[in-house]
Amino acid sequence: MPTESRTISVTRRKAIARRIPQLKVTINQKALERLQRGHDWIFRSDLTGVEAEIAGPATVVSEKGKALGEALYSPKSLIALRMMTQGQERITEGLIRERLRLAHERRREMYPGEEAYRVVFGEADRLPSLIVDRFADVAVFQTLSAGMETFKETVVSALRETLDPRSILERNDSSVREREGLPLIRQAAWGEAPEEVAFRFSGKTFSFPALEGQKTGFFLDQRYNAEAAARYARGEMLDAFCYVGQFGLHAAPRAKSVLCVDASEPALAQARRNAERNGLANVETRGANAFDFLKECDQEGRRFDTVSLDPPAFVKNRAALKPALRGYKEINLRAMRLLRPGGILVTSSCSQHLSPELFEKTLAEAARDARRRVQVLEKRGQPADHPVLLAMPETDYLKCWILRVE
Template structure:
């Protein structure tokens, strides 16, 4: 096994539990290896830190798989890790037949994503070192979870940074990739082949419950609504009228199907439009809503783009607040790791000041429990959901 020696002063973050080792942190490598192989990582004093897979083509050169020098990375290793991940979901997932089964580094399986939708699984192997074990992973998943089918969603651009091709398709026997799941008593269509990410945003499951008690009898605006998940919850919790906005026509078609599926077609309507433009137009027209939901896609995927993202978040929050009467509720989200929680709250507060409104924090939420956050790895802490009362 090749040995990777870190530069002096670079070991603390990794020794504290962060699983990523960047190319710039590596002093030297002794021994032969092939990209994707497991290597041993030591600090500058030759003290063992862990074992992980290596890919010199990636900025993240090594991802730690184990901190036990005796543990081998083999089929039994993957069986233990996946079994532990699945048992954890039995503890924390309630009232849903869909969940994230494996959340990469937070489940000590770097760059592996496995989502369960009813009887089917969607799988992503996002780095070379995990991709080489794909057959073993699939075998273990079939053994532990016994799905009716598995769909590969390796169409994520991050794979190209690893020198991997983009690929999608059935692993094993084909099946209808449009699956109906049940979540908190609501049914949703999930397209494993064509939906965003692996087909559905599981990480907001518990945050959608925050609408209970806030929307009853009210008029609700759901911006960036995608397939209408927040809209369905608003209808379930007693909203008299829900308007969903999104720029993607295919997503809105699914939203309308979801409304019909749950008997909410008379409550929920959807409009294909740019949410930024529509918020401005509604403000000019003097529209008012009792609850406004803002759940946009990530405005920034890099540290360099944070400034532009701040402007975008401030704009939509300011416009959203202006559509609320005194005492109305704003549910505002950010799913970008680079938009830190404290910065996001500051942006929302600035928007409130510019809108001439006072903000009262009702609740500060994060991602669902099946997306656990490794405390040593801030990159896991990506979703913010802020519930505010606006005066």
């Protein structure tokens, strides 16, 4: 590394040290027991003492004064602390770099030769509130807490070292950041943002506008679910909430026709482009609110052989659970009514507050009200690059069920 770059790196580290003094935060017995069970979050209501309201690394101590480890502190969030270490281990730039390197090494072992995967999945990779996705030679990241935000320069530098990308995109435009008191940002953090990010994924070529679309630009967590759904697809297929067409395009080679429906015209334009990239001539798109479209098809008596539902997260918090359940029930009930006997329903939920048990209950109620007999063919979840922590049910968020509707 050239001397000038090394000097800049040292200067930045010193600046970070000045900007983020080491805090001490005291937690109550309830939070201590939560940590002992393996959960990494400590809520604001369980704090008994905070030296200063400054975002960054903090030493966590019990009410008896015992040092428990270090965490990322967020002054404005309900999740005040996100644990990163135990005992006397410190949170340093070197620790973050090493954990990012290890996370990438594990993904390369999982997906040899693949060019699109999640590199870092927050708490599961011991880098809480950090998300990193790789799309060929483009890396996309999100720092979703005020504590991790203080290490953003370190993250960008580590990504350059580990992935050697053409560009690094910052997609910090999630509403989660507003609850952390952070600005919404959408920009190239290093290099230039390409007009379009293109990559091979599960045997197909996909693309999305570099700084547009949802989350990091593409839903890598549906990797195997879209492949599995394609094995059951047949006849006329409806891909509702299609976004850029992942489920529909995987199913198109087996289906007679695929109709992709989404409320976003830019997403549909990208779905059409992705269909063209893969030589799929049997894919059409329709701009519409999926709720309204399902209702319209039901009223008109229109029928399909395969329906895919991949809606956004209806349940943003526990308080929104009841109205969200009504939404999930409605779309699944109407989808069941639209299917010809023996048709296939692929239905997903990415809401972490909706448990698998409650999802199953909602589907059962929808089947009852639709007066359809439903077989469960597969219960699926998220892939290995989105690992689940046993002690943190919040990391287990994705449900994708494949059903046969008689």
